[in-house]
Amino acid sequence: MHPGLARIRRDLRTACGDAGVPAGDRARLVLAATVLAEPAVEAGQEILVETTTAERRLAVTLRLAAPVGQARRNSLPLLPDAGDDATLTWHLATGPAPHPAPADDDAATREEMLALIARADALTQEQRELKHELAETNSGVLAMYVELEERDEQLRRAHAIIFRELEDALRPPPPAVPGLELAVQYSPTDPDSPTGGDLYDWFVLPDGHLHVTLVDAVGHGVTSTRHALTVTHAIRTLALEGHPFADLVARAADTLAAIEPGLMATVLLARIDPVTGNMALANGSHPPPMLVTTTGDTRLLHSPVIGRGVGFPDPGTPLLVHHTLGPGDTVVLYTDGLVESRRDLDEGQARLLAHAAAHARHPIAALPAELVTRMHDVVLHADDTVVLALRRASAKTDGTDPS
Structure with missing residues (x-):
């Protein structure tokens, strides 16, 4: 050495x-x-x-x-x-x-x-x-290594079932309303998680009118889901108690201010008479809904006076938007994830109008998913997205005499 x-x-x-x-x-x-x-x-x-x-x-x-x-x-x-x-x-x-x-x-x-x-x-x-020790604790530990991939797949399937059940609980299916066709599409930011702040509720009132609530709670994850559920449940309770439609957002905000002081959510409400097609909209800081006629004409249903959502200063909807749906006309309610995927709201709304016009006669059941696919061709900003489509049945569909 x-x-x-x-x-x-x-x-x-x-x-x-x-x-x-x-x-x-x-x-x-x-x-x-x-x-x-x-x-x-x-x-x-x-x-x-x-x-x-x-x-x-x-x-x-x-x-x-x-x-x-x-x-x-x-x-x-x-x-x-x-x-x-x-x-x-x-x-x-x-x-x-x-x-x-x-x-x-x-x-x-x-x-x-x-x-x-x-x-x-x-x-x-x-x-x-x-x-x-591991063998004594779990007699199948050696088999687990061999079957790890299979167990992972089983776990993924189990999670998918749980997520679907949770999603079904959070997002109710369309109610049966004679004279109206309804459809919905929910696209989460994370495909493996059903939680988020974009929720909706729709139900038929005792007078036969359809009530729709669309909420986008500020935040992410389980907390935003809880906030959105709180808003939808508060509005459902107030609506079923018979409070005026125009007061629902303001009353919900007042009710929840002490219970959830940190809650903020945009709210869009729709009330439709399936017999006449008369529709009222109450908008609290939410993107305006879109009207699609049978001829392919499209426009956004803006309120002349902008309302404010729950948790915002001066919440409420001071001025409603009224419109009568003609046979075959469709109104589309959506959250901002649909139109802000390219980080440009105006551009997104313009594209939405164009896509809706091209698919005016699309079957209502497939329309929401089709719009999401078209609008999310390029995603620079991912966000939860809910699209609700409500179409007044045509004379041929509802069984009335077209003459």
Whole structure:
């Protein structure tokens, strides 16, 4: 062995022995230093070894003449903790008493090899015991490794079922309303999660009119879902109690102010008489609905006075929008995720009008999904999206005499 390499190994062993470093840790350090120093020593390059002990830690620094690449550093039996490319530092825990190594290099090497073998045997035994404990805890643990992919698929299917059930609970199917055709499409930001702040509610009032509530709660995740549910339930309760349609948003906001002070949500309400087609809209900070006639004419049903949603300053709908749907006419209610996928609201609404005109005679059941597909051809801003389509049945559909 080269005298310089023997000196480095001796210095390291002496420092480890004085600090009480266990033989196994010393062995890994000496082997790592040998791997790094041997080529440099053979090339006649100077190598410095520095050791310091503080706070029950031994710091060993090896200064080489040439940098050590990351791949070579990663292959060492004891990884350095810090240092630049040519300076490597290890920190080892010290023991309660000195643990000197044999003075003879061969004897010290044998001791270190035995320590490494004992360490490997101990790890092997611990692994056996761990496997035995796992086998006792779960007799199918070995089979689980073989069937992992199948179990993952089963888990994905189970999650999908749970999500569908949760989605069905959160988003009611269209009610049966003679004279009206209804359809809905919900597209979440995350396909694996049914939760979000875009919710809707629709039901038939005692007088036969259809009531529709569309809510977009500010925020994300379960909290926004809870807020949206709170708003839809409050409005349903107020509507069934007979409060005036024009007052529902303001009353819901007043009711919820003390219960959910941090809640903010845009709200769009629709009330339709299926016999006459008369429709009233109450908009609280929500994107305006879209009218699609049988001839393909489209327009947004803006309110002359902008209302404010729940949690906004001065909530309420001071002025309603009234329109009478003709046979075959469709009104589309949607959340902003439909028209803001390209981060431009005006551009999105213009595209929506164009797509709706081209699909004016599309079957109502497929219309919401078709609009979402067309509008989300480019998505720069992903957001939950709800699209509700309500069409007054034509004379041919509802069974009346067209003459």
